[in-house]
Amino acid sequence: MRKKRDKVGDGAESLGGELGKLWALAPVPKAPAWFAARTIARLRREEEGKRCWFALPRWVWIGTGVALLAFGWFRWERQPTIQDSEVFAALNALVEEDRESRWWAGL
Amino acid sequence: MGEDRENEIDDALVRRMAEGDEEALRELIVRHQDRVYGTVARMIGGAGPDVEDLAQQVFLRIWRAAPKYRAEAKFTTWLMTVTRNLVFTFCEGRSKRMEVSDEIVDEETEDPILRKESVQERTPREDLSGKELIRAVEAACARLPMKQRLVVHLREHEDMDFSEIGEILGISELGAKSLMSRARENLKIKLSAFLTEPS
Numbered sequence: 001m002r003k004k005r006d007k008v009g010d011g012a013e014s015l016g017g018e019l020g021k022l023w024a025l026a027p028v029p030k031a032p033a034w035f036a037a038r039t040i041a042r043l044r045r046e047e048e049g050k051r052c053w054f055a056l057p058r059w060v061w062i063g064t065g066v067a068l069l070a071f072g073w074f075r076w077e078r079q080p081t082i083q084d085s086e087v088f089a090a091l092n093a094l095v096e097e098d099r100e101s102r103w104w105a106g107l
Numbered sequence: 108m109g110e111d112r113e114n115e116i117d118d119a120l121v122r123r124m125a126e127g128d129e130e131a132l133r134e135l136i137v138r139h140q141d142r143v144y145g146t147v148a149r150m151i152g153g154a155g156p157d158v159e160d161l162a163q164q165v166f167l168r169i170w171r172a173a174p175k176y177r178a179e180a181k182f183t184t185w186l187m188t189v190t191r192n193l194v195f196t197f198c199e200g201r202s203k204r205m206e207v208s209d210e211i212v213d214e215e216t217e218d219p220i221l222r223k224e225s226v227q228e229r230t231p232r233e234d235l236s237g238k239e240l241i242r243a244v245e246a247a248c249a250r251l252p253m254k255q256r257l258v259v260h261l262r263e264h265e266d267m268d269f270s271e272i273g274e275i276l277g278i279s280e281l282g283a284k285s286l287m288s289r290a291r292e293n294l295k296i297k298l299s300a301f302l303t304e305p306s
Contacts, residue, residue: 013269013284013288014262015259015262015263015294018301018302018303019294019295019298019302020263022244022298022301022302023248023259024263025241025244026241026244026248027241028145028148028264029145029148029153029154029158030141030144031140031141031143031162032159035136035144035159035162035163036133036136036140038159038163039132039166039167040129042163043132043167043170046167
């Protein structure tokens with residue numbers, strides 16, 4: 001797919017003459033025959049490296065893990081708290097109830 | 108006309124690649140591997156593992172960017188722009204690691220400021236065999252500033268017009284012509300020992 005340049009117009013803007021011939025002496029290397037195969041193999045290797053369990057990308061697992069941790073931490077922070085006074089009130093109520101039941105039992 | 112057809116084939120291949128068709132990538136590589144490999148080799152000097160690695164990276168980038176590709180310009184312009192980005196980044200990294208050129212280059216104009224040794228001093232014309240002459244041309248090419256080297260390669264080897272070269276380098280058509288002119292002058296100096304034409 002060589003583009004043919006305009007020999008009349010900007011075709012003049014080239015090395016030209018002897019310099020052009022000298023430049024053309026130095027060969028430009030061509031890709032080795034196995035280049036395409038090795039590039040595809042590298043692509044597969046790199047794509048494979050991005051995947052892990054159950055063929056899901058690694059970032060999906062990392063993202064899920066982070067989301068679960070954040071959810072757990074949030075729930076832990078939001079769990080209902082019990083004041084000391086409420087605990088003592090509950091204990092007092094238990095003691096009172098026990099005392100009353102003993103009194104009714106004549107103990 | 109044929110060029111438009113070639114471009115249509117490339118666009119169709121990229122569309123297939125966007126859908127994950129590896130066979131389309133293989134076809135695209137086969138169509139353009141010499142162009143990409145040759146450009147990378149010319150830019151970084153010779154063939155070797157670095158050339159193969161960079162040329163492969165070009166196609167992998169094309170594969171990954173395929174879903175976002177909009178066929179607004181010619182495919183080869185995009186391909187060579189990706190190649191240029193990778194090669195320039197590689198050369199900048201390499202020049203930080205070691206001194207690859209014996210010249211100090213003006214950042215603005217990319218013209219050599221100091222030349223320590225010329226090909227002429229090292230290799231008298233009479234003693235040159237074909238291989239040595241090729242080596243001298245390669246050395247002269249390697250000493251050209253990166254943009255000038257790329258312009259000369261795209262113009263002389265890929266037969267691209269200056270508007271396309273300008274697009275690849277992110278400069279105007281006039282800027283590309285100016286780089287070509289400077290490259291020609293630099294090469295004339297470096298290869299003066301082998302030229303019989305008056306400069």
